[in-house]
Amino acid sequence: MSFKQLNLVDPILKALDEKGYKNPTPIQEQAIPYILDRRDVMGCAQTGSGKTAAFAIPILQLVYNKENDAKGKVPIRCLIVTPTRELAIQIDENFKAYAKYTNIRSTVVFGGVSQGEQVRAIKKGVHILTATPGRLLDLMNQGIVSLSDIKLFVLDEADRMLDMGFIHDIKKLLKVIPEKRQSLFFSATMPDNIVKLANGILNNPVKVEVTPVSSTVDTINQSIYYTNKKQKRDLLLHILENEKIESALVFTRTKYGADKVARMLTKKGSKAAAIHGDKSQNNRQKALKQFKEGKLRVLVATDIAARGIDIDSLEWVINFEISNMPETYVHRIGRSGRAGKNGNAISFCDHAERAYVRDIQKLIGKKLDVIDGHPFPQSATDPALEENKDGANKPGQKQNHNRNKNKNNNKKLAKRKPPKAKFSEKRAEAAEDKGPNKDNAPKKEHKSNKPSDKPFKGPKGKDNNASKAKGKPFKKKGGKKGMPEGLKKKMMWPLD
Numbered sequence: 193m194s195f196k197q198l199n200l201v202d203p204i205l206k207a208l209d210e211k212g213y214k215n216p217t218p219i220q221e222q223a224i225p226y227i228l229d230r231r232d233v234m235g236c237a238q239t240g241s242g243k244t245a246a247f248a249i250p251i252l253q254l255v256y257n258k259e260n261d262a263k264g265k266v267p268i269r270c271l272i273v274t275p276t277r278e279l280a281i282q283i284d285e286n287f288k289a290y291a292k293y294t295n296i297r298s299t300v301v302f303g304g305v306s307q308g309e310q311v312r313a314i315k316k317g318v319h320i321l322t323a324t325p326g327r328l329l330d331l332m333n334q335g336i337v338s339l340s341d342i343k344l345f346v347l348d349e350a351d352r353m354l355d356m357g358f359i360h361d362i363k364k365l366l367k368v369i370p371e372k373r374q375s376l377f378f379s380a381t382m383p384d385n386i387v388k389l390a391n392g393i394l395n396n397p398v399k400v401e402v403t404p405v406s407s408t409v410d411t412i413n414q415s416i417y418y419t420n421k422k423q424k425r426d427l428l429l430h431i432l433e434n435e436k437i438e439s440a441l442v443f444t445r446t447k448y449g450a451d452k453v454a455r456m457l458t459k460k461g462s463k464a465a466a467i468h469g470d471k472s473q474n475n476r477q478k479a480l481k482q483f484k485e486g487k488l489r490v491l492v493a494t495d496i497a498a499r500g501i502d503i504d505s506l507e508w509v510i511n512f513e514i515s516n517m518p519e520t521y522v523h524r525i526g527r528s529g530r531a532g533k534n535g536n537a538i539s540f541c542d543h544a545e546r547a548y549v550r551d552i553q554k555l556i557g558k559k560l561d562v563i564d565g566h567p568f569p570q571s572a573t574d575p576a577l578e579e580n581k582d583g584a585n586k587p588g589q590k591q592n593h594n595r596n597k598n599k600n601n602n603k604k605l606a607k608r609k610p611p612k613a614k615f616s617e618k619r620a621e622a623a624e625d626k627g628p629n630k631d632n633a634p635k636k637e638h639k640s641n642k643p644s645d646k647p648f649k650g651p652k653g654k655d656n657n658a659s660k661a662k663g664k665p666f667k668k669k670g671g672k673k674g675m676p677e678g679l680k681k682k683m684m685w686p687l688d
């Protein structure tokens with residue numbers, strides 16, 4: 193099937209041709225006709241499947257058909273909400289590229305940077321707004337963004353939204369966007385809580401699904417190196433000796449770990465940088481740009497920072513540390529092998545991570561290729577345990593004392609109620625300080641990141657400013673749920 197057969201208008205076809213898109217991907221082939229038909233869609237598609245274009249192309253066409261020639265300041269017609277800044281930027285870049293030969297305007301808002309430029313763009317008037325929840329709510333609260341003319345609403349990467357604790361922000365948004373709208377919902381996985389959320393947003397949706405839930409892209413070679421924790425750095429250097437690896441995205445569990453690996457690589461002469469939640473947005477964007485331009489060979493990233501990274505030619509993903517959440521593995525390796533290109537995913541597994549590998553293999557329904565005969569094989573017993581055992585046998589009482597102290601602390605921690613979820617992006621980033629599994633996170637990393645143990649206190653004028661909205665519902669004409677009467681009459685687009 194060609195894009196032309198999907199009845200797309202010439203300016204969009206021209207832009208797609210310029211992007212080098214020959215044919216629609218399966219998710220595009222399925223979703224585009226329904227969206228053009230103004231149906232609500234529930235899309236189950238993994239990253240790399242072309243899902244952004246699957247919603248961006250038909251949205252542009254719907255807006256084009258109605259408003260391409262609109263004069264003066266235009267109201268926001270379409271809102272796309274996505275969990276991370278990187279992803280938001282990426283989506284807006286796609287919209288801009290596909291809209292190149294139209295008069296449709298779009299912009300993106302996200303936290304972590306000053307709002308001035310974003311406010312100016314909105315004030316000029318845009319048809320399409322892509323946003324992360326915190327900054328969006330903040331701008332709405334300030335009266336800068338109005339969503340009362342929204343006809344199309346997209347919730348992207350819904351599963352990550354929930355993982356990151358954005359549920360309250362989503363609920364706030366749903367209260368203010370018009371009930372009469374077309375909604376599109378995309379998620380890589382569809383567990384029960386996601387289906388429940390979708391049911392609350394969508395109206396008689398069609399379901400489009402390109403791959404079974406949690407399956408991994410077939411074009412990615414997935415291999416695993418069993419090694420010892422302390423030898424992972426040498427193993428990484430050894431693997432990077434392979435000149436075929438022009439660039440690689442390396443994942444660590446923690447921000448501290450990402451910095452450490454990037455520093456080590458730089459010291460050894462590799463051009464490397466780290467991106468994570470503690471880096472400023474500008475810093476992250478700069479590193480990403482340099483990586484895309486080939487000025488950096490290795491980008492070391494934490495999961496949250498890496499979300500939304502879309503690098504057309506990325507062939508190598510290296511899991512320096514394996515996440516205890518198998519879905520994370522699917523998201524990580526989906527950074528390579530995009531849109532049918534070949535990709536390679538290498539995972540380093542130490543003793544403590546063996547159980548995670550079992551979970552991953554169960555989830556993806558296949559075994560990873562084990563690479564034997566490398567110079568840093570895993571020892572029969574965990575050297576870390578041996579070290580502990582030696583320590584325990586020593587006559588010094590201090591270690592036992594510390595162990596008891598830790599035990600007591602753990603008991604206290606177990607009793608402590610989790611802090612109320614407030615600003616999820618910040619909280620999720622803070623979680624990266626600790627790593628997803630506290631028990632297995634290296635002690636050093638805990639020490640260096642003590643502040644993250646404290647409950648998140650609140651915003652500092654950034655993306656997380658949504659807390660200011662707490663208790664202050666958005667003003668809505670008409671008071672009750674739904675559209676104000678005047679607007680209802682006016683709203684003849686595109687659902688008329």
Ligand code: AMP
Pocket residue numbers: 212213214215216217220238239240241242243244245502503504530531
């Ligand atoms: P996504 O799943 O939206 O993150 O897209 C993954 C990658 O596929 C992006 O780099 C897109 O530019 C690219 N892409 C999307 N649709 C197509 C297509 N029909 N043909 C070729 N590449 C595509």
